[in-house]
Amino acid sequence: MAITLLDMLLNAGLINSEQFDEALRNRVLYGGKIGTSLIELGYIGEEDLARFLSDKLSVPYVPHEQLLHIPAEVIQLISRDVALKYGAIPLRLERKRLSLVMADPTDLKAIDEISFITGYTISPMITPEVRLVQALGIYYQTPVDFRFQKVIDRIEAEQIDYIEPIEDEPFSWEEELTDIEIVEDGGWSDRVRFFAPSELSRSLSRADSREEIADLMMAYMACRFERAAIFIIRNDKAIGWKGVLNKEPLLEIGEVIITLDEPSVLKTVADGAGLYLGPLADTQLNRIMLEVMGGGRPKSVLLAPLIISGRVVNILYADSDDNMAEKVPEVQKLLSKAALSFEALICREKILML
Numbered sequence: 193m194a195i196t197l198l199d200m201l202l203n204a205g206l207i208n209s210e211q212f213d214e215a216l217r218n219r220v221l222y223g224g225k226i227g228t229s230l231i232e233l234g235y236i237g238e239e240d241l242a243r244f245l246s247d248k249l250s251v252p253y254v255p256h257e258q259l260l261h262i263p264a265e266v267i268q269l270i271s272r273d274v275a276l277k278y279g280a281i282p283l284r285l286e287r288k289r290l291s292l293v294m295a296d297p298t299d300l301k302a303i304d305e306i307s308f309i310t311g312y313t314i315s316p317m318i319t320p321e322v323r324l325v326q327a328l329g330i331y332y333q334t335p336v337d338f339r340f341q342k343v344i345d346r347i348e349a350e351q352i353d354y355i356e357p358i359e360d361e362p363f364s365w366e367e368e369l370t371d372i373e374i375v376e377d378g379g380w381s382d383r384v385r386f387f388a389p390s391e392l393s394r395s396l397s398r399a400d401s402r403e404e405i406a407d408l409m410m411a412y413m414a415c416r417f418e419r420a421a422i423f424i425i426r427n428d429k430a431i432g433w434k435g436v437l438n439k440e441p442l443l444e445i446g447e448v449i450i451t452l453d454e455p456s457v458l459k460t461v462a463d464g465a466g467l468y469l470g471p472l473a474d475t476q477l478n479r480i481m482l483e484v485m486g487g488g489r490p491k492s493v494l495l496a497p498l499i500i501s502g503r504v505v506n507i508l509y510a511d512s513d514d515n516m517a518e519k520v521p522e523v524q525k526l527l528s529k530a531a532l533s534f535e536a537l538i539c540r541e542k543i544l545m546l
Contacts, residue, residue: 295321
């Protein structure tokens with residue numbers, strides 16, 4: 193499963209989860225990219241964020257000083273319409289390779305389309321969205337939104353407080369470019385894809401029904417485990433919903449109805465609302481569950497709850513001959529995404545009912 197911007201920033205200790213949540217709300221309400229909201233709210237500096245992403249994505253970072261001194265003949269390499277549509281500014285051209293400054297170098301579709309339009313091989317570079325908007329305003333005579341201008345003014349005011357006055361010197365375009373490492377091969381694209389939202393994430397964000405969410409979860413689990421299933425937890429019972437065995441649907445899963453009044457691994461997870469990893473106890477209900485799911489006696493099983501509004505509504509089951517412990521983080525992430533997808537579905541239904 194791809195790593196997200198949230199994962200990267202949290203792992204690096206640059207922000208905490210509460211700050212990210214607030215930045216996400218800010219983005220949904222006021223637009224722009226999540227990085228812009230993080231900068232706007234003062235949770236991270238523009239250069240700290242850009243350099244961090246540059247390092248993680250293996251895409252060069254272009255400071256705003258270079259971005260604001262691009263020769264006119266370079267700017268003319270792409271049209272105003274293309275620059276505004278894709279949010280990109282040409283930096284320099286070497287032979288048939290065009291260095292392109294973007295706020296989102298993970299937008300591989302935009303890169304491919306600009307390459308097709310211009311006939312050049314594209315080398316993406318990164319800069320904060322606020323600086324890109326500022327440069328687009330300068331080179332393509334577009335008004336800078338008040339929100340972005342306010343952030344730019346604040347950043348520049350803060351920089352003045354820290355920079356000692358120096359004697360003015362002529363700006364040297366060639367000298368400034370020497371600090372920017374141009375990517376000469378396409379290896380960055382594989383790294384960018386690793387950090388881009390996965391197709392599973394995109395699909396879960398668009399899911400229109402509970403069945404679609406469950407099917408997406410099973411498709412993901414089928415590629416990673418020999419056997420997997422989802423149980424519905426309701427009225428003190430665990431009811432089989434979806435299942436796969438060796439990538440084939442477990443049609444009999446609906447026959448599984450396990451009472452949560454007697455000992456079983458499902459009861460343990462439902463009662464504790466926590467993950468279970470290890471061998472199955474030899475109880476009657478555990479044997480019934482395995483028998484309906486194809487039999488056998490796995491060495492180790494993994495069960496984890498899907499929690500919505502503080503309540504366990506589903507339990508995800510998996511077993512495999514592989515090292516199950518190594519797969520715990522990605523299963524937990526899958527459940528987090530699925531829970532959000534269910535909550536989004538609830539909100540959409542609520543909108544239709546009001």
